Amino acid sequence: MKFYNLKENDEQVSFAGAVKQGLGKNQGLFFPQSMPSFDEQTINKLLAMPFVERSVQVLHPFVEEDLSKAELTEIVTDAFNFPALLQPISTDRAILELFHGPTLAFKDFGGRFMAKCLQAFCAKESEKTGVEKKLTILTATSGDTGAAVAHAFHGIENIRVVIMYPKGKISLLQEKMFTTLGGNIETLAVDGSFDDCQAMVKQAFDDKELADTIGLNSANSINISRLLAQVCYYFEAVAQLSRVKSDLSQIVFSVPSGNFGNLTAGLFAKAMGLPIKRFIAATNANDTVPRYLETGEWQPHDTVATISNAMDVSNPNNWPRVEHMLKSGLVAQDCVSSVSIDEEQTQSTVIQLTKLGYISEPHAAVAYKALQYSVQEGEFGVFLGTAHPAKFKEVVESIIGQPISLPKELADCAGEPILSKDMASDFGQLRDYLLAAV
Numbered sequence: 001m002k003f004y005n006l007k008e009n010d011e012q013v014s015f016a017g018a019v020k021q022g023l024g025k026n027q028g029l030f031f032p033q034s035m036p037s038f039d040e041q042t043i044n045k046l047l048a049m050p051f052v053e054r055s056v057q058v059l060h061p062f063v064e065e066d067l068s069k070a071e072l073t074e075i076v077t078d079a080f081n082f083p084a085l086l087q088p089i090s091t092d093r094a095i096l097e098l099f100h101g102p103t104l105a106f107k108d109f110g111g112r113f114m115a116k117c118l119q120a121f122c123a124k125e126s127e128k129t130g131v132e133k134k135l136t137i138l139t140a141t142s143g144d145t146g147a148a149v150a151h152a153f154h155g156i157e158n159i160r161v162v163i164m165y166p167k168g169k170i171s172l173l174q175e176k177m178f179t180t181l182g183g184n185i186e187t188l189a190v191d192g193s194f195d196d197c198q199a200m201v202k203q204a205f206d207d208k209e210l211a212d213t214i215g216l217n218s219a220n221s222i223n224i225s226r227l228l229a230q231v232c233y234y235f236e237a238v239a240q241l242s243r244v245k246s247d248l249s250q251i252v253f254s255v256p257s258g259n260f261g262n263l264t265a266g267l268f269a270k271a272m273g274l275p276i277k278r279f280i281a282a283t284n285a286n287d288t289v290p291r292y293l294e295t296g297e298w299q300p301h302d303t304v305a306t307i308s309n310a311m312d313v314s315n316p317n318n319w320p321r322v323e324h325m326l327k328s329g330l331v332a333q334d335c336v337s338s339v340s341i342d343e344e345q346t347q348s349t350v351i352q353l354t355k356l357g358y359i360s361e362p363h364a365a366v367a368y369k370a371l372q373y374s375v376q377e378g379e380f381g382v383f384l385g386t387a388h389p390a391k392f393k394e395v396v397e398s399i400i401g402q403p404i405s406l407p408k409e410l411a412d413c414a415g416e417p418i419l420s421k422d423m424a425s426d427f428g429q430l431r432d433y434l435l436a437a438v
């Protein structure tokens with residue numbers, strides 16, 4: 001299967017090309033030439049399979065030009081070495097816990113899959129040309145991407161990782177999880193917002209000379225490999241539900257959204273035939289999308305800092321993919337709605353969930369609250385647990401008034417020094433920095 005550029009439709013690349021390039025010409029996003037889809041019988045067979053085996057089947061049509069089933073199986077086994085767990089909250093609500101990976105956030109799925117794919121593609125290329133292929137991963141993070149990408153790539157030979165993040169705008173523990181590794185992981189604390197960081201990444205990609213010199217690649221959620229990996233846990237959620245429910249026609253997913261990668265992956269799963277009735281895209285005060293769906297006007301405001309800070313994004317970079325899917329009819333327009341949840345509601349929802357016996361964190365709380373608003377009688381609501389509550393220890397403890405313990409992954413890095421360099425929100429400085437080390 002080929003992937004084409006949504007802005008410059010003539011640009012078509014294989015999966016490996018799309019993964020290595022990240023973004024297409026004119027900053028266009030890659031999108032599959034055709035959407036694989038499974039009939040009901042095949043879906044039922046898939047749902048009965050174990051997670052890794054099913055994920056190989058789901059991913060294979062997208063990657064078959066570049067990876068054999070055996071190679072894909074090795075990558076998926078390695079990347080998805082932790083579970084996605086569906087936990088009931090009440091009779092018609094469940095959370096899909098996606099935070100059991102090494103950095104305790106759903107981004108481990110995409111980050112690890114992408115790292116293993118790139119590693120495989122680099123090795124193939126080095127073998128073919130006899131010259132060692134070197135890459136630079138440049139990425140911007142509003143929190144969890146940085147950790148997932150850093151851990152996924154740490155120690156991989158010939159891949160240099162440079163991660164930018166808005167200084168002082170992510171939690172200390174989040175920061176510690178990716179700035180303390182060293183080695184091939186370099187981190188830049190930028191004096192600006194996440195959107196500023198993201199704009200600098202885009203600018204770097206537009207700079208042909210720079211991109212070629214350092215072998216530039218992005219690991220943001222714009223990278224198609226990350227999205228495809230995320231499709232797999234929607235299948236896993238429905239598989240787990242299918243063991244306890246006979247009617248799968250009323251499943252609604254509420255997705256806490258920032259860059260809308262997670263929502264895009266869910267829409268892929270639906271377009272492929274997975275029984276999902278509809279989606280609710282839950283945002284915090286950064287409500288560009290809910291306003292857009294209501295008014296038809298795309299008017300990003302300045303980014304607002306919230307306690308669900310991984311969703312502090314006012315110009316979500318995956319939106320063109322969502323828009324394409326809705327406009328082309330891959331997914332019906334009325335299958336996506338969007339709700340913005342404010343800070344007060346987020347806090348009171350964390351408390352509400354605690355009363356139901358579930359300790360949560362602000363991102364999942366935003367999604368749970370959005371379900372409360374819009375789920376109808378008879379529907380079954382699944383909201384995504386995108387991060388472990390301990391990643392937001394300070395804010396969660398202050399809301400619920402009780403201590404929560406740190407899992408081992410966090411305790412290990414909490415005492416390590418931060419190795420980041422400070423940088424102004426200035427592309428020239430970033431360029432010099434990237435070239436200086438070549």
Ligand SMILES: *Cc1c(COP(=O)(O)O)cnc(C)c1O
Pocket residue numbers: 105107143144145221256257258259260261262263310311363386387
């Ligand atoms: C990244 C992130 C999100 C937002 O996901 P998108 O795919 O960017 O919409 C939500 N919650 C947490 C905890 C995250 O790290």
